[in-house]
Amino acid sequence: MPINLKFRFKGRKVALAATVLLAVSGILLGNWQTRRGDDKEAMQARMAARQAAPAVTLDDKALLLDLVQGEYRRVRLQGQFVAGWTTYLDNRPYNDVAGLYVLTPFKIAGAEAAVLVERGWIPRDLNERSKVPEFSTPDGTVTIEGIIRLGAGHVLQLGSAEAIRPGIMMQNLDIAAYAKASGMRLMPFVIEQQTGAQHYAGDNLVRDWPAPALGVERHRGYAVQWYALALMVVIFFVVTGFRSGKK
Numbered sequence: 001m002p003i004n005l006k007f008r009f010k011g012r013k014v015a016l017a018a019t020v021l022l023a024v025s026g027i028l029l030g031n032w033q034t035r036r037g038d039d040k041e042a043m044q045a046r047m048a049a050r051q052a053a054p055a056v057t058l059d060d061k062a063l064l065l066d067l068v069q070g071e072y073r074r075v076r077l078q079g080q081f082v083a084g085w086t087t088y089l090d091n092r093p094y095n096d097v098a099g100l101y102v103l104t105p106f107k108i109a110g111a112e113a114a115v116l117v118e119r120g121w122i123p124r125d126l127n128e129r130s131k132v133p134e135f136s137t138p139d140g141t142v143t144i145e146g147i148i149r150l151g152a153g154h155v156l157q158l159g160s161a162e163a164i165r166p167g168i169m170m171q172n173l174d175i176a177a178y179a180k181a182s183g184m185r186l187m188p189f190v191i192e193q194q195t196g197a198q199h200y201a202g203d204n205l206v207r208d209w210p211a212p213a214l215g216v217e218r219h220r221g222y223a224v225q226w227y228a229l230a231l232m233v234v235i236f237f238v239v240t241g242f243r244s245g246k247k
Contacts, residue, residue: 015237015240016237019233019234019236019237022229022230022233023230023231023233023234024230025230026226026227026229026230026231026233027226027227027230029222029226030222030223030224030225030226030227030230031223033219033220033222033223033226034219034220034223036219037216037219037220037223040216040219041216044216046072047072047212053073053074054074055074055075055076055145056073056074056075056076057075057076057077057078058075058076058077058108058115058191070148070189071148071149071150071189072147072148072149073147073148074145074146074147074194075145075146075147075148075191076143076144076145077106077108077115077143077144077145077146077191078108078109078141078142078143079106079107079108079109079111079114079141079142080106080107080109080140080141080142081104081105081106081107081117081137081138081142082104082105082106082107082114082182082184083104083137084166085104085105085166085182085184086102086103086104086137086166086167087103087104087164087166087167087168087169087170087178088100088101088102088103088132088167088168088169088170089101089103089118089152089153089169089170089171089172089173090155090169090170090171091155091156091171092121092153092155094121094123094206094208097123098123098124098126099121099122099123099124100121100122100123100124100132100169101118101119101120101121101152102118102119102120102121102122102135102205103116103117103118103119103152103173103190104116104117104119104137105117105182105184105186106144106191107184109141112185113185113186113187114184114185114186114187115186115187115189115190115191116152116173116175116178116186116187116190116191117144117146117190117191117193118146118149118152118190118191118192118193118209119193119205119207120135120193120205120206120207121205121206121207121208122135122204122205122206130169132167133204134204135204135205136204144191144193144195145193145194145195146191146192146193146194147191147192147194147209148189148190148191149189149190149191149192150188150189150190151173151189151190152172152173152190154172155171155172156171161174161177163181164177164178164181164182165181173190175188175189175190192207192209193207194207195207
């Protein structure tokens with residue numbers, strides 16, 4: 001005896017319009033997040049290429065470089081540290097240990113300008129927060145290498161920032177305010193020091209900088225969520241339509 005299966009679909013126009021709207025929106029938002037992820041991956045590739053390229057000498061002429069194109073470039077500088085204006089960036093943990101970044105202006109040889117150098121990381125004194133562990137600063141003319149960064153990173157800051165002065169522990173860096181307080185002409189970027197002509201054995205500074213978090217995986221995850229939402233909306237409309245048809 002043949003089995004007669006009849007499937008009927010019944011869906012309202014309002015439900016259909018809502019389904020199309022939500023599905024299209026999910027696909028468009030998924031595509032947007034996918035493009036954002038592709039852009040971030042391309043940026044990662046550019047960063048890796050710039051860091052792998054030979055270091056360029058940062059002198060008076062090179063100071064006119066395009067900052068957007070120059071970020072993450074490896075550069076070489078010759079000059080002197082202005083040790084009297086060493087400051088610290090607070091709340092910079094390393095391997096889950098509380099610590100500080102040492103920040104010292106560097107007067108570039110043959111140029112009127114100076115640049116702030118993130119020299120490395122030191123641990124905090126948990127018993128006396130105002131105490132800074134000992135480290136050394138080289139005297140005279142030295143050569144260092146580092147990576148150009150447009151900023152020193154941002155952390156949550158409660159309350160207003162204190163006036164910048166030598167030895168201060170800051171939450172965040174304001175280069176313009178630093179230049180005004182110190183009276184130095186500072187370039188609008190910082191250098192993450194990697195090496196020097198010597199590694200300055202005994203300076204107790206850790207130069208293991210965290211990689212920039214571009215959030216590629218986050219954009220990929222958001223894209224999957226939006227595509228899944230679009231698919232779920234269509235499946236829900238189809239399933240409810242067949243159920244209404246059976247009734």
